[in-house]
Amino acid sequence: MKRIFAVALGILTAIGGFVDIGDLVTNAVVGARYGLSLVWVVLIGVAGICLYADMSGRVAAVSGRATFEIIRERLGPRVGFANLSASFLINLLTLTAEIGGIALALQLAAGVGPGMWIPVAIFGVWIVLWRVKFSIMENVAGLLGLSLIVFVVALFLLKPDWGSLGASAVQPWTLGAESPLSYWYFAVALFGAAMTPYEVFFFSSGAVEEKWTKKDLGTERVNVFVGFPLGGTLSIAIAACAAVVLLPQAIEVTTLSQIVLPVSQAGGQLALAFVIVGILAATFGAALETTLSSGYTLAQFFGWSWGKFRRPVKAARFHLAMIICLLVGGGILLTGVDPIAVTELSVVFSAVALPLTYFPILVVANDPDYMGEAVNGRVRNGLGVAYLVIILIAAVAAIPLLIVSGMGS
Amino acid sequence: MSAVRMRGRSWGAIPLAIAVVLAVSGCAPAPSPDPALVSLASDALSATRSAQLGTGQRDDGRMFPTTAHALLTDMEENIADVTREAGLHQPADATDASYRAELLKASGDALDAMHAASAGDPGAEEALKKAADRLEALQKQGG
Secondary structure: OOOHHHHHHHHHHHOOOOHHHHHHHHHHHOOOOOOOOOHHHHHHHHHHHHHHHHHHHHHHHHHHHOOOHHHHHHHHHHHHOOOHHHHHHHHHHHHHHHHHHHHHHHHHHOOOOOOOOHOOOOOOHHHHHHOOOOHHHHHHHHHHHHHHHHHHHHHHHHHOOHHHHHHHHHOOOOOOOHHHHHHHHHHHHHHHOOOOOOHHHHHHHHHHHHOHHHHHHHHHHHHHHHHHHHHHHHHHHHHHHHHHEEEEHHHHHHHHHHHHHHHHHHHHHHHHHHHHHHHHHHHHHHHHHHHHHHHHHHHHOOOOOOOOOOOHHHHHHHHHHHHHHHHHHHHHOOOOOOOOOOOHHHHHHHHHHHHHHHHHHHHOOOHHHHHHHHHHHHHHHHHHHHHHHHHHHHHHHHHHHHHHOOOOO | OOHHHHHHHHHHHHHHHHHHHHHHHHHHOOOOOHHHHHHHHHHHHHHHHHHHHHHHHHHHOOHHHHHHHHHHHHHHHHHHHHHHHHHOOOOOOOOHHHHHHHHHHHHHHHHHHHHHHHHOOHHHHHHHHHHHHHHHHHHOOOO
């Protein structure tokens, strides 16, 4: 019974923790502009994150060490440093976007802000990281993030024309007056949002925090292969709600306050309350994860003592690195930069950094010295290589598409 | 003799040429405004429709006043950006100048309607709808 409860909790937190500010904004922007014609990218992205999160979690459970630590040891300091640089910078950008997301969610609830909420968000994230146990932190944020299921409920309450909605999903090439460059720019952005690197590193380091062993591989697989795809359905529901309400009115999403319009349209104030709580939990949870991931990547590369299972005094540099990252992220936002613009940039740059993040994981997951009998099989390797090709294409195309399409304008 | 015949033929071709020119110019599309201005009209329309939707939801009790206030503040900023950018735009010809003037007027009216909506004016939603309709017409004019 305890085991079933643990598995169910893992699935629920995986669903609730799947969506972050990048998913929220990118899916709403794309839904309001293209309907569901880019849903295929979400499906590919979710399958990719499942594949690599499983590898990363397996490496941690079998070796008892986090992926990043092994990457440096296995591939040497140079490749490790390239991996560190790419992952850390993207992580910092994502953290900045998440802090902005918390501030915007609080603005939706209070009506004022978001500038005044940024220090509150930084303090909130820091105090939780400092005082709250890892498992409580992860489970509470994940479970509250489940409030975003209200997007699925709202979609049914809106009573859309399912036929035309489905048709737009299976006719991805109907661009109308839209530029194909913008279409592909948003395809890359959605892919980057779905495969954000921090999720993999957090999953791996979290496995070490929770002391996973080979016995936990079953739980790990269920979390990944059930929880993540169900989390992906939330992303699709966000896009679908935008497609049903915002697209016909020629509303282009540029703010978080526009993203909640379909939900309040469908379910009134109760649904709106749920979605605000969900956005707050999703962004707060993702801010915790990205802050931790920043500390994990630095500590694991430089060989510092790390982990929330250790008292802060025993992992001082790890905690100091997290505090500095939080202050840098908050400082960037306090210059007045638009959090939504930061989010859009973070998902595109995530796509650029993907090969440096995922290639080393594939190498380590194939090394019998670390993995023993749990190395990748042929099917996993085949899929892993196929995904690396997709990742590489997305990474190469991201910056040119960003420039040529004028950020999809 | 042949020269006289040719001159006569040339004079006879003039009405035909005029007819062709008139026909071609009549069929030619009206000059389109600058795409940058059309893009600004789309942005203004998006902000105005969002504000209209949010105001309607607030008035129907579907949206919290705080959330509607946040939305209206965001949309006021968006439309103010449009007004500023349109104001800086240098029209290349009379078509652009006319389009820009209409865009500035419609955006200004939309901004006023948003201020009214923030103040809780019951007629604000209707004013937003009118401004949105004008902006939509401008957007369609740009193709």
